[in-house]
Amino acid sequence: MTNKIAVLAGDGIGLEIVAEALKTLQCLQQDFGFSVELEPAAIGGAGYDQFGKPLPDETLAVCRQADAILFGAIGGPQYDRLERDLRPEKGLLNLRSALALFSNLRPAILYPQLASASSLKPELVAGLDIMIVRELTGGIYFGQPRGIRVLENGERQGFNTLVYAEHEIERIARSAFDISMLRNRRLCSVDKANVLEVSELWREVVTRVAGDYPDVELSHLYVDNASMQLVRAPKQFDVIVTTNLFGDILSDTAAMLTGSIGMLPSASLDSSGKGLYEPVHGSAPDIAGRNLANPLATILSLAMMLRYSLQQAQLAELVETAVGRVLDQGIRTADIAGGGASVGTAEMGDAVVAALRKLGG
Numbered sequence: 001m002t003n004k005i006a007v008l009a010g011d012g013i014g015l016e017i018v019a020e021a022l023k024t025l026q027c028l029q030q031d032f033g034f035s036v037e038l039e040p041a042a043i044g045g046a047g048y049d050q051f052g053k054p055l056p057d058e059t060l061a062v063c064r065q066a067d068a069i070l071f072g073a074i075g076g077p078q079y080d081r082l083e084r085d086l087r088p089e090k091g092l093l094n095l096r097s098a099l100a101l102f103s104n105l106r107p108a109i110l111y112p113q114l115a116s117a118s119s120l121k122p123e124l125v126a127g128l129d130i131m132i133v134r135e136l137t138g139g140i141y142f143g144q145p146r147g148i149r150v151l152e153n154g155e156r157q158g159f160n161t162l163v164y165a166e167h168e169i170e171r172i173a174r175s176a177f178d179i180s181m182l183r184n185r186r187l188c189s190v191d192k193a194n195v196l197e198v199s200e201l202w203r204e205v206v207t208r209v210a211g212d213y214p215d216v217e218l219s220h221l222y223v224d225n226a227s228m229q230l231v232r233a234p235k236q237f238d239v240i241v242t243t244n245l246f247g248d249i250l251s252d253t254a255a256m257l258t259g260s261i262g263m264l265p266s267a268s269l270d271s272s273g274k275g276l277y278e279p280v281h282g283s284a285p286d287i288a289g290r291n292l293a294n295p296l297a298t299i300l301s302l303a304m305m306l307r308y309s310l311q312q313a314q315l316a317e318l319v320e321t322a323v324g325r326v327l328d329q330g331i332r333t334a335d336i337a338g339g340g341a342s343v344g345t346a347e348m349g350d351a352v353v354a355a356l357r358k359l360g361g
């Protein structure tokens, strides 16, 4: 079976890091018999430049037909003055909505080789392996009404709406319980049920869904406590499930526990397992075009794609092992080199391919 992959490199370092992930993919094709058809398409600033829209219709059509989407990054200072609907970020938000990619998987894994890169003590973070499942298409980022209005006294007031319907809570809870079943079967649901009615409903629905997963141990934490626990004793967590806004913040905290944003992959899935795979970081305009970006987050995103959308768990493991071997060899891009010797984006991509070839015998 040929797997159709939409390739949306986007802006800034997106182009460089996706090119390296494609090298890995090509190696899987040549050496491991993996059959793939690539469909490149424009998104973000590139979409605006070519088609006048951050999510061109052509791109959405390509993504709808694909089995999975490999995404680089979007954004750049040259687009900051565009009206909100034309900005690159809108392309990604619209794509997630259009494809109903409601379940955002953000692993925070600390490779033992990089334990010193964390700002926390190595004993607190060594071996860290957390999965944060963030609701991605609802909550305060999408709730209506929203805007900035002028009050009677002439003062301006900004407002947003935090809403979650039961079905939205139920499907993200199920997604998180399913992932917990593949891991250590411990799920922590994070909310603010002591203050917010939305959170009260969230907690009630998650608890109800837990009835269908008797093997998973469910706990609840308020978001303020969860953020403290993440930096106090992060290894207590296995899977965390939470809302769009809380997940946005907590997953960045978890990301920093691992020391480098250039190492962190992510996935956004729909209810059938189709997904968009992208590094957690942005388009890094400060280093774009200079062969400095770390491509490993994107290569690890490809591994997640193989596991979660393309049912190729063995190939996923091979790619992850290859990344581990490269780190074992001491090969580092500047962001993870701690001031030591470093290689460029392309050299890191080549090193992963070389390690992969060796694993293939």
Ligand code: NAD
Residues within 6 Å of the ligand: 013, 017, 072, 073, 074, 075, 076, 077, 089, 092, 261, 262, 278, 280, 281, 282, 283, 284, 285, 286, 287, 292, 293, 294, 295, 297, 335
């Ligand atoms: P950023 O993640 O692009 O960069 C933050 C810092 O991390 C920078 O110093 C950058 O050089 C570094 N960095 C990021 N990725 C790296 C990598 N792979 N290797 C080495 N270093 C890396 O965040 P930002 O600077 O706040 O945003 C830049 C642009 O990216 C903005 O336009 C923003 O809107 C956009 N953005 C896009 C996404 C996305 O595409 N999903 C996510 C976040 C930000």
